[in-house]
Structure formats: C-alpha cells, structure tokens
Amino acid sequence: MAAVLALVTTACNNNTYNSLRQQEDKLIDNFVSRNGLKILTEEPAVDHVWDEKEYYKVPGYDKLYFHLIERGDSIRIEGEDTVDLKILANDLIVVRYKKFGLMEYADTLSYWTTLDQAYPDEFHYYNTSECEAVAWHEAVRLMKYPDSQCEIITPSKQGFEADQTSVTPYVYIMKIKVKQ
Helix, strand or coil: CHHHHHHHHHHHHHHHHHHHHHHHHHHHHHHHHHCCCEEECCCCCCCCCCCCCEEEECCCCCCCEEEEEECCCCEEEECCEEEECCCCCCCEEEEEEEEEECCCCCCEEEECCCCCCCCCEEEECCCCCCCCCHHHHHHHHHHCCCCCEEEEEECHHHCCHHHHHHCCCEEEEEEEEEEC
16 A cells, blocks of 8 residues: 555656646746747857847757857957967856746846845856756857847756746856956
8 A cells, every 4th residue: 555655656746746847837938928939949159140039959968058149259369379269168157147947927036236245156067066956067059259248038947946846947047257
C-alpha cells in the first residue's frame, strides 16, 4: 500500500511540474504571438541590423530568445594599437536591467539606474556559481562587447533559482559593461 501511495504521489508531482512547464511554454508562445515577434533560427552576423521585432531562438535551450538592441564597441584604439574588446570568460560583467513577466500589462521591476538600485549587479562571465541564470551568460555571449544592450525572453529553466522553483518565465532588458 505504501509503495502505491508513493507512486501516486510521485506521478502527481511530475504531472504538476509538467503542467506548469506546459503553461510556461504557452505563455511564452502567446507573448511571441501577441507582440508579433519574428523568430530567427540562425544567429545573425555581427554587422546585422536588428529589426525591433527580430528575436534569435538560442539553440540548445527551451524557448530562450535574444534580441540585440545596441551593440557596444568592438575595438578601442590606444595610440597605434587596436585593442579587441570582445568579452572573455571570467570578465567581470556589470549589469543594469529591467525585468517583467510575460502576462499582458505585467509590472516592471527596474534596476536600470542608481535611483532604482544603488549598485548594479556584477558577476564573472561563465561563472554560474556567481550568477546561476544561464540566460544571462548566453545574453553576454551574444552581445559580445561591453556597452551592449539586449532583451531576452527567459524560460524558468534558464533563469534564477526562484524562477526555476516557481516555473516563471521573464523578459529582461539588459545593458552591460566590463569592470576593469
């Protein structure tokens, strides 16, 4: 009898999580549709001029979408030398962001300025022990350079621990710098 009860409990828990994941997928699909987003399946070239409705579906992730708003500078001239500014693993990323849910008329949490939050969030690129949101690391990889800005649609599985626990997707508008 205890084994049957354990099996039923496990099945109910899986159905509950699966149900939440299906609801999340529908919420993301509805957001994409409602906003008329054009989904790109191939990563655009670095010099691609992004239409405001173009979003790249990042391969290998469930419904993680990326939109480049502004590409930062790729090089800096120092005297006679040209310095490549491409972000590298373990660079210290400083991020300001806005976060909102995918429901219509969702509230926005803003960490965009010092009036919103005195200090910006910081994390080392590709160090998920400092920033467990895989989507943020992917966004940095796709932005490529400091002073870039993007928007990402982040499913719970690629978000922060609290998002994963509640199975809640979010949109983040992010701007980054590299701290020297």
